[in-house]
Amino acid sequence: MNEENKLNYLGEKQEELRFSGTFYAAKGNEILEGSSGFANRSEKIDNQLNTRFAIASGCKIFTSVAICILVEAGKISFKSRLKDCLDIDFPYFDKNITIHHLLTHTSGVHDYFNEEIMDDFELLWKSRPVYQIRSPKDFLPMFQYERMQAPISSSFQYNNTGYILLGLIVEQVAKCSFSEFVEEQIFHKAGMRNSGYFEIDRLPEMTALGYIDDSEGNWKTNIYSLPAKGGPDGGAYVTAEDMFRFWEALTNHQLLSKEMTQTLLKPREAVAAEDDIYYGYCGYMELDDDERVVKFIQMGYDPGVNFRAVYYPDTKTTIVVCSNESEGAYELLKEIENII
Template identity: 45%
Template sequence: MHTSNRIIQLFKENQASVPFSGSAYVKGKETLVATCFGYANRSEKICNQTDTRFGMASGCKLFTAVAICQLIEQGLFKYDTPVQDIIHLSLPFLSPQVTVHHLLTHSSGIPDYFDEDEMDDFEELWKKRPMYRMNRPLDFLPLFQEKPMMFDAGKQFHYNNAGYILLGMIIEATSGLDFRQYIKKHIFNPSGMTQTGYDRMDHLLPKTALGYIEDPKTASWRTNAYSLPIQGGSDGGAYTTVYDLEKFWNHLFSYQLLGKQFTEKLLTPHIQVDTHLYYGYGLWIAFHNDQVFKYFIFGYDPGVRLSSSVYATSRIQSHLLANSEVNINQYARQIDDIVKSEPALI
């Protein structure tokens, strides 16, 4: 069976048990798969298209990491610069040992505003602090600034959203631009990502999929309109298409966003997360047979799922964007298996 048919077949086979609502795009030397399933708007029966815009959740932490590396490349600060030397805010428990590198690699030990190892209901955050007031990185500061350090800087990996909030503040403090303005000017525009942006959830652009959360008790659906911050920022929440993701990766790997030295620094496996899994700057790095197998980003929010991968040897790209809480890892793993089994498609 041809590779493209194998990939399409896996979506069809999984639809009954793990229904996929979204857009899928796999590209090698030629397009292998560009397909879509489900509704962008369930009440109006508007179908998802391959160029529909979807939420990225934490997948866009990579944009923040690229921006930080750009500013370091300009000489405005260094990877080992202490955070407190760059931003001067009320962070009474912030250790002076915490550096930019620690924030980038989730090894800072700073307290998080949403600890994914201990909390599973993102909506709980907005009961005391309305989601419609979360407009800037600074708005998140009260959620974690009075909490003590979790561990000494550099001691371990612990996924941390607050660290990327601080990185957003660093971008604003050193560039003189609002975070979203900086990303648009220095990443989206140079990459030709015309369909990517940090939209307000109450002002979504055309062809944007609504995110849906299923209530298993009633078998009904509701949107994620009250589940997420009103507008995305440095720790997540942009909207994009599978085609814009391809443009981004192409520009990153061709050194058009960062020079070769700084691109390689971003792609370096800086800290081990699991047996075959490492973290670079803003992205995950999977190993297979003791070699880098793929670079990828992953997003997980109420009503949002994203998996975007570039396979290290072949440069095949695989982008999955979903507007439901599907187990997107199941699809990503099966595409991994196909890539491993068919190097000829590279």
């Protein structure tokens, strides 16, 4: 199938899936990209190739890279304990929690959004004004005085609080805001010119609004469903091509040394019920029978946000799918994987 036929096929699939968003796929000299749906439904403004999308937890890898930058600078280590890194009291947290535990979701700290117990992120904000959540410290009342939800190092359990804590460590060590650090040390160096941690009530041009649909065909934007500004556990805005640039910069050692990049990308924790899926400092990855990484996997889900991306190290293939609806990115990504 030539490039034109592939794009025609993907155009048909976008229509079939009623996909709203943008995709970008690169393998060698071959690039496939496209967009469909509306960035703004009310004004009927189309999504375009350079539209910015929220990616929810898809940006946890930025937090991990930020920590690795500080480790390389000798300011902290992966063995550094949480209690030694932050001037904040967590009376019920295990005193032996390290940065390694936080990165690998094995700290056991109380997760302010435990996805094994609740599946609707929007419910968190029924009694808590989202417009007040604009920095990592704003999340503290949601977990600071809570007890551990599991013993330290017991098993992998996806944990958003752990990444808020990592962001607080970045702020204290780097002596600047988390978003400033990531934008300067990662986005700027990777050439991600259109990406940033934008406030949902102050979005820049070419940014898609997120949409939530109900079973009766009604819809609303997600402005009251998410924190006003994203942070260490999720919420950055990117273009699909910028995420390609991120993987290019990371794997070409523009962000970290070769040794530290290998540390970031190393498999660490087996994910329960998934024999071939592991987690590392960089996120999820699929391994083959020889325990070699087949692909690195990024995913993000919020009300009105759906993001998937994969990077295949052997062929240096990157596929990024961003959507401003709650579903659709995974299905389109699988179609692109099948033809590329």
